[in-house]
Amino acid sequence: MKIDSSKDGYKVKQDDEELLPQGNPIIVLFVLLLCMSLLFFLTSSIAESAESPLPVKGAETGQKVVAKWKPPVAPKVTMPELVSDELAKEFADKWGIELISLRLTAAGYMIDFRFRVLDVEKSKPFFDHRIKPHLVVERSNAKLPIPMAAKVGGFRTTNRGQNIKPNKTYYMVFGNPDAHVKSGQKVTMVIGGFKAKHLKVQ
Template sequence: MNMSGETVKSAMKSAIATLLASCLWVAAAPPQSAQAQQAPAAVPDNARALPHKSSPYQPVKIPKPAKAFYEAYGGVNNLIVRRTASGNLIRFSYRVVDPARAKALGEKSATPYLIGQRSHAMLQIPVMDKIGQLRQSGTPEAGQEYWMVFSNKGNPIKAGDRVNVVIGSFHFDGLLVE
């Protein structure tokens, strides 16, 4: 490919002019404040200034199809997640309908977790020195209500939040904290 000398000179002049114009544009930009320079570049300035808006929709209880699924899947119903009066503990309770299916929920080898959908906090059951884990375990009986308590130190999970409870292979998703 042969380019004439004039074509090369005009291409070089155009590239230099573009480079100089971009340098002048950057130099003419107003300097950022020290606070803005320390902020991460990935988040725009206006996103940091806006407060978090809460949803105008009120949370609802577990839908009927979900209740039927949990009853058939885990052998439990009446799933309730409540904060204690102090807010430092969250109680998850359930009623056993089918003891054979719900047997895995009471096993001591299955470690339960409560995961907040908003805060992404993963809570565990506290272990007391003389008492042990704050949960009921053993062979479940039909019609009996069982519970387990999760530590909510620092209050990452608040009333009205949605949480997922994971116990071994069981997942109870989207439960509302009362």
């Protein structure tokens, strides 16, 4: 048997049962649903704003224009010409090559020479393993040959396999002991009968 009491708004149950607050369960359920709806609306709005792309500045009103991301374009690096146009034409006509670059490498202890083959027959002296190319440092008259490794030989391309192709770039690597040649200094390149003076090392 239950005994009702209006004191402090509680229902008193017999046999010392717990005190329960009075209230309308429909109102409690409505408040709970309202809170859940508000939480769902906030989370969906945050997710939509994070996924939506940024509009392009200056787009016409009413039109949704999406700005597509593009990777930055790397600046084009151009190497300075090693020789004048007149000498370049002479080397191309006589030796069948185009000088591309002469620059320090390996922390300054080597000098990398790159050239492009224009005529395979005329350029054969550049690939003859019997010819020993070297650089002459103009300020000191020191000679810098191509290093020789025990197993791989000289640091250069040879034509032993008849693999030289036109319009292809090849290399030679000259030694630079004690970083003797610095960037900006001039050298003379000697490859058999070929000689190119006043080449600036980059």
